[in-house]
Amino acid sequence: MSKYLEAARDRFASYWIEGGATEEQVRLLERTLGCRLPVSYRLFLLSAGAMAGRGDSYISGIIEGDPLCPKGGSLYGDTLRGREELGLPELLVIFQWDDEAPYCLDLSEQPDGENSVICYESFSGARTVVARDFDDWFERFFLA
Numbered sequence: 001m002s003k004y005l006e007a008a009r010d011r012f013a014s015y016w017i018e019g020g021a022t023e024e025q026v027r028l029l030e031r032t033l034g035c036r037l038p039v040s041y042r043l044f045l046l047s048a049g050a051m052a053g054r055g056d057s058y059i060s061g062i063i064e065g066d067p068l069c070p071k072g073g074s075l076y077g078d079t080l081r082g083r084e085e086l087g088l089p090e091l092l093v094i095f096q097w098d099d100e101a102p103y104c105l106d107l108s109e110q111p112d113g114e115n116s117v118i119c120y121e122s123f124s125g126a127r128t129v130v131a132r133d134f135d136d137w138f139e140r141f142f143l144a
Contacts, residue, residue: 005017008053015052018049022046028067040133041105049063060094061073079092079093079094088102104120
């Protein structure tokens with residue numbers, strides 16, 4: 001069992017996971033977005049695919065076995081929607097949707113195979129670093 005699944009099981013009375021994506025699906029998503037996803041988020045996709053915890057707390061990923069699914073809850077779908085509706089910059093990808101301040105991976109940096117997590121404020125365009133990488137965000141925000 002992956003650390004993400006184990007943490008969700010230990011933290012939430014009920015949770016949902018999509019089911020792990022394949023390496024081929026992750027590579028297709030990366031090619032389409034024109035980026036290399038951070039190591040920790042790739043591991044999340046391979047082990048969980050996508051996940052929901054309590055209430056509206058979820059992590060977008062690869063859903064319905066389709067890395068290019070245009071629906072909400074999909075990294076690809078949420079990112080496209082963010083670019084159209086929120087003016088999301090090209091180097092950000094949304095992994096947790098919010099109408100005003102989604103959480104994104106900042107793909108402009110990758111010093112050690114990881115990227116910082118940004119809260120993108122759609123009304124002002126402000127970008128605030130909230131976690132050093134996906135694992136840090138998962139622990140401090142998703143499981144909180």
